[in-house]
Amino acid sequence: MKKHVNLLLTAIGNIIRNRVRNVVLILCLIAVLFPFITAISISEGIRFQSLISVEEGADIYVTLDHYGSNAPIPLHYLPRFQRMEGVSKAIPRVVGRAYFADRLATIVGIPPEEISRSIRLAQGKMLREKGEVVIGKALANAVHLQTGVRFTLSPNPSKIFRVSGVFDSNMSIWSSNLILMTFEDASELFLMRGMATDILIYTAPGHAQRLAREIMTAATNRDSSEPPLRVQDKPLVRRYFQRGFDYKSGVFTALFTVAFAFAIPALLVISGFGQTERKKEIGVLKATGWQTQEVMEMATLENLVISLTSAPLAILAAMVWLKWFNGAFIAKFFIAEIGLMAPFSVPSRFLPLASILAFLFAVVLTMMGSLYPTWKTATVPPVEAMR
């Protein structure tokens, strides 16, 4: 045990003695690792927010089924769903998109009485009547909208809306480009009177699965010229989200792997700096009685110490990047239609996995650069190493 303590202390001493080389190595490791950690944290943050949205959302989403895709559903289904046993409430909703001064806005229309009172606003008040809208902070900043301003939207320029409030920027990312209005206004805006893009069904606890089945059965048995219904329950929506994020994480990981592949040779060169001096040192150690195994243990401990230093610093850098620079350049891989700097607070979540991966990557990178040359030097006759 004492021998291992000695080797560890010597490894730390060696790192301090060769501080210039090791500081450069640690900085390179941080530069390689911190985008990865930032990406993982953003991905986890968005995933977490998405899952909260799914959990807090409706239990069942019903639309019409057009060629396997969602299609607007006539409102005459609404009372039928409301009457079903176990349904707490059924709410019609319109979700659409419209360009607003060259910026794509998400438009959501729901009955004003169904809007949660807990939503935080940066300014103004929540919409309560027809013609009023609440808009996302990013959108408000981009097009310089304030409370009280009136505007129109391209799908139906005859309709005039008035900004009653602006969402807080720290709300979920979904609200940044949102225009929230009454269901009636949204139907009129998209010229879809009597239709909803979906009906949200909230159920009493334990009824969701049965109700989803019953709606599906009723939809398949019904005799109508209308297209069939499409019923999506919470587990299905959860899977959709998961799949979407897995895809985005996959794209980022692929890009990062390419960057990582370029980083390896650079780190190999840096970690190889001072190898001539190192080679001689190893030769002297071996000549004075050190075993190859002891030389290797010391080199491994040096790499572990460097990795243990780099990984937390990379995590710290990622935290700073998220806090001060709002995950610039990296967030856009995960959040659609944002520029280099997101106009809202990018969600992030640091899980132990990120720390473990950062450490493992750092270990792999440093070990690749130094262990093989060390082993090669330690196994030749000492006189050759010292030459």
Added chain:
Amino acid sequence: METIIRTEKVEKIYYQGRPEEVLALHQIDLEIVKNQFVLIRGPSGSGKTTLLNVISTIDRPTRGRVLLHGEDVSNYSDIHLSRIRQKTIGLVFQNFNLLPRLPAWENVAFPLLPLGIMVKERQRRAVEILNQLKLEKRVNHPPEQMSGGEQQRVAIARALINDPEIVIADEPTSNIDAESIQILLDTLMDLKAKGKTVIVCSHDPIFLNCSETTFLLTNGKLVGIEHTESR
């Protein structure tokens, strides 16, 4: 008289099989007796250092055998050879081979590291030897702040830290001043007096007065052995 080291038909070939092949040692047969002062002499390029490297196990012969206490160590594994160097042989290199930036005491003490001896004890032992070699004022100095003679003595201290049976020095006078040469001679004679076997390779005639056995090398061949009366 107990033989401590024997070589049998030792050959060392560098760049074997290549056009620049060099036969550095040719059929060397010699015997070194325990507790003797042995000098290996010869002109530059005669193979003195190569022979010393092979004897000290930091290099392997291309052919032939090196026997230490009667055991053939030429084919020993890397682990065994390291163990021999740790316990039996103390080496003093021509260019000292001290680790830069490490203070003198750490340079002396690092062979003790793998033995699990903790820092205080390592320091105590290193300082004790450095004091014996009149380096008490240089204990915390790195090699670059020391003269050649002082670095030489630090290298000797390092060779002695594990209390080896055999002390081997390669051209120990080549990089030091006259005053340091006298301290070196005294130290080596003192080691011999303490029962160690001292093997020095040098072309410096100053060792002729000390050595009990002198091997003369020319062009990689052992051309003469000279025995003088025990001192």
